[in-house]
Amino acid sequence: MSLAIRTHDLGKRYRLGGPAGGREYRTLRETLVRPWTWFRRERHPTLWALRHINLEVPAGQVLGLIGRNGAGKSTLLKILSRVTEPTEGYAELYGRVGSLLEVGTGFHPELTGRENIYLNGAILGMRRAEIERKFDAIVAFAGVEKFIDTPVKFYSSGMYLRLAFAVAAHLEPEILLVDEVLAVGDAEFQRKSLGKMGEVAASGRTVIFVSHNMSAILHLTQRAVVLDKGRIVFDGPTPDAVDFYLSAGVHRSGERVWTAEEVPPQAHPFRPHALRVRDPKGRVTDTFAAIHDITVEWEYSLAEPIRGLRVGIYLLTMRGEYVFTSFDTDDPAAYETWSERPAGHYVSRARIPGHLLNEGRYVLAVNASTFGHRTYFHEENALSFLVDATGAVGFQWPERRLGVIRPLLEWRIERLDERPQPLREAA
Amino acid sequence: MTTSSRTPTYIIRPPRGWGIPDLGELWRYRELLYFLTWRNIKVRYKQTVLGVAWAVLQPFVTMVVFSIFFGRLAKMPSDDLPYPIFAYAGLLPWDFFAKAFNQAGRSLVSSRPMLTKVYFPRLAIPLAAIFSALVDFFIAFGVLAGLMVWYGVRPTPHLWTLPFFLLLALVVTIGAGLWAAALNVLYRDVGYIVPYIVNLLFFVTPVVYSSNLVPAKWRLIYSLNPMAGVVNGFRWALLGTPTGPDAGMALSVLVALLLLGSGLVFFRYMERYFADRV
Numbered sequence: 001m002s003l004a005i006r007t008h009d010l011g012k013r014y015r016l017g018g019p020a021g022g023r024e025y026r027t028l029r030e031t032l033v034r035p036w037t038w039f040r041r042e043r044h045p046t047l048w049a050l051r052h053i054n055l056e057v058p059a060g061q062v063l064g065l066i067g068r069n070g071a072g073k074s075t076l077l078k079i080l081s082r083v084t085e086p087t088e089g090y091a092e093l094y095g096r097v098g099s100l101l102e103v104g105t106g107f108h109p110e111l112t113g114r115e116n117i118y119l120n121g122a123i124l125g126m127r128r129a130e131i132e133r134k135f136d137a138i139v140a141f142a143g144v145e146k147f148i149d150t151p152v153k154f155y156s157s158g159m160y161l162r163l164a165f166a167v168a169a170h171l172e173p174e175i176l177l178v179d180e181v182l183a184v185g186d187a188e189f190q191r192k193s194l195g196k197m198g199e200v201a202a203s204g205r206t207v208i209f210v211s212h213n214m215s216a217i218l219h220l221t222q223r224a225v226v227l228d229k230g231r232i233v234f235d236g237p238t239p240d241a242v243d244f245y246l247s248a249g250v251h252r253s254g255e256r257v258w259t260a261e262e263v264p265p266q267a268h269p270f271r272p273h274a275l276r277v278r279d280p281k282g283r284v285t286d287t288f289a290a291i292h293d294i295t296v297e298w299e300y301s302l303a304e305p306i307r308g309l310r311v312g313i314y315l316l317t318m319r320g321e322y323v324f325t326s327f328d329t330d331d332p333a334a335y336e337t338w339s340e341r342p343a344g345h346y347v348s349r350a351r352i353p354g355h356l357l358n359e360g361r362y363v364l365a366v367n368a369s370t371f372g373h374r375t376y377f378h379e380e381n382a383l384s385f386l387v388d389a390t391g392a393v394g395f396q397w398p399e400r401r402l403g404v405i406r407p408l409l410e411w412r413i414e415r416l417d418e419r420p421q422p423l424r425e426a427a
Numbered sequence: 428m429t430t431s432s433r434t435p436t437y438i439i440r441p442p443r444g445w446g447i448p449d450l451g452e453l454w455r456y457r458e459l460l461y462f463l464t465w466r467n468i469k470v471r472y473k474q475t476v477l478g479v480a481w482a483v484l485q486p487f488v489t490m491v492v493f494s495i496f497f498g499r500l501a502k503m504p505s506d507d508l509p510y511p512i513f514a515y516a517g518l519l520p521w522d523f524f525a526k527a528f529n530q531a532g533r534s535l536v537s538s539r540p541m542l543t544k545v546y547f548p549r550l551a552i553p554l555a556a557i558f559s560a561l562v563d564f565f566i567a568f569g570v571l572a573g574l575m576v577w578y579g580v581r582p583t584p585h586l587w588t589l590p591f592f593l594l595l596a597l598v599v600t601i602g603a604g605l606w607a608a609a610l611n612v613l614y615r616d617v618g619y620i621v622p623y624i625v626n627l628l629f630f631v632t633p634v635v636y637s638s639n640l641v642p643a644k645w646r647l648i649y650s651l652n653p654m655a656g657v658v659n660g661f662r663w664a665l666l667g668t669p670t671g672p673d674a675g676m677a678l679s680v681l682v683a684l685l686l687l688g689s690g691l692v693f694f695r696y697m698e699r700y701f702a703d704r705v
Contacts, residue, residue: 002433014703082546084702085442092435097546105544108466110473115466122462123545151473 002059002094004175004206005080009089010053011230012075013046047261049075050086050230057208059094059174062201064217064224064238065210066245068381070262072230073210077177080208095174095206098124100165109153113144113163116152120167134170141196142166162192169196175206194219212380214242214363215319246318246361246384253286254278256383263377269303269343270368270376277364277385286385290359290392290406294352294385298366301345306370309341311348314365318384323362323404326350355408358401359389442699447691453548463555467530468562482563483570486522490515497635506637506668509578515571516665517634517658519564520596524654525625527560531604532621536611539705549698553608557600564593571665583667592660595683599653602686609697612705633658638670650675653683 050072057063065073078084080091081099106123107116117138121131139145142163144155152160178197197220201207211217217224217238224241226234234244256275263271276284278295288294296313312327328348329335364383369375393408394401453460472478490511497503498510505513534556535542535549542549575582611617632654633640641649649655656679659670 006435078543078702079439082437082439083543085699086439087441089441091439093437093439094433094435096436099545106541108470110470111466115469119462119466122459123541123547125456125459125547128458 003056003092004059004061004094005055005057005091005208007053007055007080007089007091010055010076010079010086010091011051011088012049012072012079012084013087014049015046048230050079052231053089055225055232055235057206059206060204061223062207062209062221064221064241065208065227066212066214066217066224066241067227068379070229070264071227073227074179075230076227077179077208077210080175081177093175096125097175097177098168098171098173099177100168100179107152107160107164110151112151113139113142113148113155116163117167120164121171124168124171125173126171138163138166138170141169141192165193165196169193169200173205175208176200177208179210213320214246215321218242218319242318246363246381254284254383254385267368267377269306270309271301271303272366272368272377272379273299273301275299275364275366275382277383288385288387290355290357290387290389292354294354294357295349296352296364297347297349299345299347300368302341302343305340305342306376307340308370308373309338309368309376310371311346311368312366313350314367315352316363316365317404318361318363321404323357327367355393356405357387358403358406359387359392361386445692446695447688448548448550448695448698453550453554456548456551459547460551460555460558463551464558464562467555467559471559479566482566486515486518486567487570489522490518493518493635503636504640506639506662506666506670508580508666508668512571512574512578512580512666513637513662513668514635515574516662517632519567519571520592520657520661521629521632521634521654522567523560523564524596524600524657525629526563527557527600528603528607528625529621530556530560531600532607532611532617534604535608535701536615536618536705542701542705549701550605550694553604553694554601556608557597557604560600561597575665580666583664585664585667585671587664589661589664592657592664595653595660595680596657598683598687599657602683602688602690605690605694606686609694609701612697612701628652628654631655633670637668646675647678650678651682653679653686655679656683 049070053072053076065076067073075084077099079086080093081097083099106120108119111119117135118128118131122128126134139148142159142165144159144163147155147159152163155163194216197207197209201220207220209217209221221238223236224234224238225232226241226245234241236244254277258272258274275296275298277286277288278297279285279288280292280295282295298311298313300311302309310327310329312325312330314325315323317323328350329338361384363381364385365380366378366382367375368377389395389401389406392406394406472481475481477484493514494511498505498514503510531553534553538552541547541552574580607617607621631649631652638646638649638655638659656676659668659676659679660672662668663671
């Protein structure tokens with residue numbers, strides 16, 4: 001078995017804050033008025049987004065890359081796809097590299113589907129002859145035969161996405177880097193793209209696959225690497241890696257605390273502090289009895305007032321299926337009261353009632369956003385907790401209950417072969 | 428794990444030192460360059476009523492306005508040629524430079540999604556912006572041929588040197604375009620400065636007047652503007668004005684080559700910041 005990728009002590013350092021790091025770009029004035037800063041280096045605090053990455057990926061392996069936001073997954077993919085350059089170490093790649101870092105890169109709304117296939121193919125590194133050969137397959141995969149000569153600005157978002165993915169999926173490189181493409185699109189599309197990924201993997205190509213969808217990771221990869229704060233903290237068989245990631249390895253039990261470096265500058269003025277889950281006695285824990293309420297509390301502060309802010313949670317199963325979404329201003333009354341949230345230190349609490357969740361491990365994702373406008377902060381897999389079935393409904397039968405939830409429903413048992421006598425008398 | 432005796436396809440290392448971009452790689456990506464150029468042209472004239480006619484209309488109308496004000500009213504000397512044709516022969520390379528320089532300067536910033544998601548030789552982006560302006564140049568060139576027939580101006584015997592001056596125009600534009608494009612990634616001021624520079628350069632380039640107007644002792648300094656050499660060369664090759672190759676033109680060529688060389692080196696140096704800063 002030969003190698004496809006080998007990295008040696010790969011690292012990437014970013015500058016934080018200051019004129020060029022924190023903001024998108026600096027103005028010329030900022031440089032001109034402070035000429036003494038021209039030749040001074042390292043004047044900003046720096047952050048190693050990635051450090052000491054030593055990886056060997058044999059050809060034909062499908063490797064999963066997991067870790068929370070800011071753990072360095074995307075940075076690693078960007079270095080391997082040569083979008084950005086490392087600060088130290090080196091990486092050797094054996095074979096042509098293709099990336100699905102974002103589908104539809106370079107798509108132009110004014111151009112037709114046909115024109116975009118050629119353009120996008122060229123951007124992804126395909127030769128014209130290669131695109132011509134695969135053209136029909138791409139169109140068929142995307143299912144846009146009828147609209148192939150229509151400008152893509154008239155496409156529905158689903159069609160647009162399918163076409164974009166179809167081009168990228170037909171790239172056929174020896175090494176494929178995939179970043180979270182499956183998070184978009186409808187269920188049918190996700191199924192189709194997962195199938196295509198499986199096909200790519202089965203054809204003996206090397207794939208590095210980043211996803212927050214543990215179900216997809218478990219389904220598609222044999223080996224997974226867990227990244228945390230830019231380092232590899234686990235490298236092994238996928239089921240073990242997922243287990244490590246979701247349980248003790250990365251998460252402290254029942255609590256997720258954000259340090260200042262972990263919060264991206266784009267989140268400003270929103271600053272998350274901690275997410276906790278508490279049992280009815282107020283203890284922070286990561287194991288709950290299914291019959292008990294679970295209190296989720298998210299502590300955060302606002303440096304400036306935000307109009308229309310909603311702070312909320314998503315509950316997911318360990319396999320990545322959504323159980324529900326809930327925001328602290330779901331209630332119209334709360335929505336009115338908090339139409340503008342002043343600057344300050346807050347905690348938003350929600351109670352997940354007992355007798356709702358089935359046994360198993362659940363994952364909390366958090367989101368702070370304004371509707372249709374801006375997402376301040378979002379983190380998948382912020383916290384996970386375990387629900388224990390002890391005392392839950394149906395506990396008298398020691399069997400695994402199907403279903404995500406295990407609600408205590410109101411049942412009435414009526415017997416129909418005995419006429420209720422009192423009714424006739426009353427009539 | 429196993430080790431491999433094969434040589435890697437790529438080795439990714441931290442960038443170091445100075446150099447010029449990998450032109451061999453750019454050549455391997457020539458189809459991308461072609462498609463990007465083609466996209467720019469296609470997109471520019473989509474949903475326009477006149478379409479490619481704009482490429483002709485702009486310099487033509489400018490020429491008419493110049494002919495009225497500078498030719499008729501100001502009686503600007505035009506090296507004994509009909510003013511319209513004199514002006515148009517200068518506008519042709521100038522318009523190319525102005526358009527291409529502007530587009531190249533904005534090109535990287537407006538390609539942000541591509542720069543941050545996919546690897547390809549970054550040089551392809553400003554080059555495609557410049558090459559797409561070249562298409563407008565060739566279309567506008569057709570009008571010049573018509574004007575020459577109309578005014579009965581015969582092509583000169585040194586018409587064959589014209590491609591050389593076009594090449595010179597390209598060298599100037601690519602050099603200046605690379606500087607502007609790379610600087611714009613870090614300093615968005617460049618977006619405001621470029622049109623301003625183009626406006627200023629217009630007056631120190633012999634587009635509406637003849638460079639013979641410039642006193643002989645200033646001629647060499649004047650030639651530091653490489654576009655002066657381009658416009659003089661165009662007129663000399665096309666219309667036979669007495670602005671042929673001389674010391675001043677040699678200086679223009681030298682400045683143009685320096686611009687291109689430094690542009691390439693600067694671009695390569697800045698390349699490492701594009702994806703993280705754009």
